[in-house]
Amino acid sequence: MVAARSDGGPADRGEVGRHPLRNLWRLRHYLRPHAAQFGWLMLAGLAATGAGIAVPLVAQQVVDGPVARRDLAGLYQLAGLALLVGLVEALLIFIRRWVQSSSSVAMEAAIRDDVYAHLQRLPASFHDRWPSGQLLSRITSDLSVLRRFLSFGLLFLVLNLATYLVVVVLLIRLHPVLGLLVAASAAPLFLIARRFGRHYHTASRRMQDQQGDVATLVEETAQGLRTMKAYGRGPQLTDRFVAGTRALHDIGVDKGRLLARTSARLDLVPNLTLGIVLVAGTAAVADGRLTVGQLVAFVSLQLMLIWPVQSLGWIIANGQEAATAADRIQEVLDSSPAIVDASHAVALPRCAVRGRLRFEGVTFRYPGTAEPVLRGIDLTVEPGETIAVVGATGSGKSTLLSLVPRLHDVGAGRLTLDGHDLRDLRLASLRRLVAMAFEEPTLFSMSVWENLTLGRPDAGEDEVRAALELARAEFAYDLPWGLRTRLGEQGLSLSGGQRQRLALARAVLVRPAVLVLDDPLSALDVHTEAAVESALKGVLRDMTALLVAHRPSTIGLADRVALLEGGRITAVGPHAELLATVPGYRTLLTAEPPSAPPPRTPAGPPSSERPVEPASDGCPLVRS
């Protein structure tokens, strides 16, 4: 049920192709600042293990030595030694865990910061494809898997390998033949582990992806809660959620079964080896080739191998989970932000901008779709001029507007501001020059002040007040805590009109060179609309502006109107003129004759009597 299953979205899953641990290895630079700490904690870990072995040895010494000799002073000495070793062991464990706790969470936080920063750089088209639940699961669940691996899995992998090697070497020294037999048992262990690793890799990836899907479902539910309530479709959503969590449950059980099988098998190997050693050793003792003491020593050493082997399954599982988590995180970090500063990009100071905005043969197509939304758009907005873009529902008006702040980049053709291709401007500079109010006002659950000053964090109180007055949004002062009031999520506790007015105030506050307004007054009531319009008119007088409008009253703000039909601009001119001469325009605004314009049919050649675009000054037209 979850969408997004194609065109480079999160759906291209699992197929790593390269080494499964490659992406985990690529994250190593996050370890670097903590390399010294990691060295220390490895040492502390090894030393603590050594001390752990030493305590019983000392105890053994006590029993065999002073106690047997009835030497009280010696007893106290050795007991003192045991106490000392015990203290050192506890201290070393404390140091290891203490160091670990700060370095592992620091790494987790560093990666999370970086992923977030990268996501903020990725263009709107990326975010259209990736549901935020999938992104969320990557910065939460996947990162904590990584943290667990870095703080425990990796450490125990090293410690257990070291223990295994040391014990095997000791065993070989004790009895070469049996020792080598034990050493050979590493082969089946390796085979089981490798096979398990491969299967678990797939399972853990599926699990993590499904976690992301469930997060997406939850997010969507939260978003659509009102719609769900309005139609009483709780049961339907619950079914979807049940299906999603049921899948999660099934994958979890499969994973558990896989781990259970492997753990038991891994456990089998040292046990069987022990059995063989027991039989062969007993026979050897019977033959007199081995003493009983040697056999006992051999077996008790061998018993020390059980825990490292037993934990192997868990460590591999942890490692594989970390590897797939790293894959998922790298997938995000590897998505290159398509819309970035060119190397030669320049910054335009606000005062140097006249505000001549020009679309030159602009064509645009959404990724993954065949039909272009915009084809060969030519349009010039002169400095200080306001142009209204008018078109039928779905004709591409919002898309056209979103090209101005480069939320999307043009497919062919170019967009220029005062003759500079927008792609030659620094993004930050461009977006300082352009302010946009969206069709659906995006508000954040932050203070009203913070929401208003989104594009102008340094705005003063007077400027904010002026912007609020202009947008007739003075109601903000009457909220319980004035401008400090936290807006509910998406500002949903406000009415649609109130939200729209706040968004308008926000855009105006930026004092941009180019103001882009996407149907900015659609939710306002007539009185407010009239008041906002007359205030806006003053602002637009000397500002270049592009606005989408459906109503004649809003169109009244514009100097000229551009009619968008089937992705082309078919007419440009003053409202009255178009109304008189362009039948399509008249239909669109007055619904006379009452028939919808053909929504998708390519709208033929531009009406002949209307000059599409006065190709005036020196800027050559670039056509695709």
Added chain:
Amino acid sequence: MTAAAAPPPARRPPDQPGAEPCWRGVASDPHADRSLAEDTSPEAVARLRAHSRALLADVLRPHRRRLGAAVALLLAQNAAAMSGPYLVMLGIDRAIGPLRAGRPGPLVAVAVSFAAATGIEYAARRGFLTLSARIGQAVLLDLRQRVYAHFLRLPVAFHERYTSGRMISRLTSDIESIAELADGGVEGLVMAVLTIVSVAGILLWLDLPLAAVTLLAFPLLFWLSRWFARASTAAYRRTREAMALVIVHFVESMRGIRAVQTYRRQARNQEIFASVNDDYRRSSRHAFRLIATYSPGIKLIGNVTVAVVLCYGGARVMDGHIEVGVLAAFLLYLRRFFDPMQELSQFYNSLQSATAALEKLAGVLDERPEVAEPAHPVPLPRRPAGRPGEATGGAGDGPAGGAGGGATGGAVTFRAVSFGYRPDAPILTGLDLTIPAGQTVALIGPTGAGKSTVAKLLARFYDPLAGTVTLDGVDLRQVADAELRRAVVLVTQETHLFGGTVAENIRFGRPDADDAAVTAAARAIGAHDFIAALPDGYATEVRRRGGRLSAGQRQLVAFARAFLADPAVLILDEATSSLDVPTERLVQHALGTILRDRTAVVIAHRLSTVEIADRVLVLDGGRIVEDGPPAELIADGGRYAALHHQWRLGIHVPGPGPVPTIDG
């Protein structure tokens, strides 16, 4: 609450020390960041903790048998594992002699037993691990579904203050921290308890005075554990809340990424994210440091005890009270006594972390839906022979005769209704309103007049503070939710599309509708053409939040959905604001037929939508100031007449278009 008196902040208001960072602003609801159960008073905290434990017990209860089986398997596995060293001893003691004498029998017997024990261990371990994974996953599934279902039951008002980020956090991150307990919890707990109890028994049996000395460690262990319990409870609570804030901020900034990028908000966002992320880092580091202290602390107590026992035991051996062998055995077992204590401390840690998450979930589950389903629902009266004029115009075999809707009358009455979102700011006071079945009413009035509030009360998003809203004479509070939703549908300007295809989204209005009905509904409101032109037509995935449909197209889909739902009462709250004029006309044309035979409340800022109404209500300050048929009101020359005049101007006089500045 000094409404309106709060001065606007000067420049960027400085963060008050200790207070929340200023960017978040002040919530108008004191419970904004938590469920009501998560009060900070000690009693509330204790209650919540008890509830979370009860919740855990409750989700485990259905698995009692499986849990028993798991414990049995675990015991079997351990018995088999313990028998290994014993069989080795047996082999050495009993098999070597006979083998030297040429009798391999005992060795074979030992080898066979060993193989059997190994086999049992393999099977028991595999069985136990499988079973415990099953139990763990089933518990998580249960928790997820319970909490999700409860979230759906909670009213709109709850979600408005709780925020979706927090809801997501509860259902993902919190559940996952319980998963950690589910993964290794059973084994850790059972093994630890098992070993500690059995070893304590052996120690007591070996030598009472020595065991007594060992028991001296217990008060210390108890004291240390109590310290850890208290400290970690608080620490993990903070961790959960810090994580929730990370998620809230993350979700919001991803959702608003267009605004973020357009307004160059990235740096400030990064700053905020880094600070919530750092809070999380600090709080989890704090929690990890607690266990980093607790676990070696246990180790320390163990090691000191070993040293003390060594001294005292050595002295007792020298005094001749006990044998050397006993001391040796005692020391070995003592080691086995304290090692599982480490496991136990790990388990305790996971339990603490999971309990903090469970508390959050229990807090949500404790939240009582203020707009609750009635315990004893009253059925809506049925009309004997369906509504007059069942046909729905050009819709063909469309939604006519849809599930249930056609059978309800749809007479709406507001009786002395008072309501406000905040106690100090009433929106409606003593509103009386009667809408006969089948009437189309337009609500108009300035922002804040209470139009949307009337709509939300009628759709029972909220319950009135005083007075009643009735449908066909039945108080909405007494109507079962499913029946109410069949009868009343609210379409707002926030059109949400769910993941899935366009057809699925339309079918959301009536899940049992067939494809023909879906198409007919789309045709009826004029959405068919654009849908058919989409890449996959009706099967086109709308993607995330309908990303690729324009606002107008989404409104059309939402309209088709409402049309398909075919309710007795249809409420349209600015549902056509993003449509172009011809499309809006088309919708209105359809509405003309759709609304003819059903009750409708239309809130619109545009004349064209209001024109189809039988009756116009002008609302101001929560009161009805004008009421009557549109023509009558125009004739009366009141507010509506003035508005009407203004609209006429807006439509027919070509925009006041100033002289174009274009120079050819």
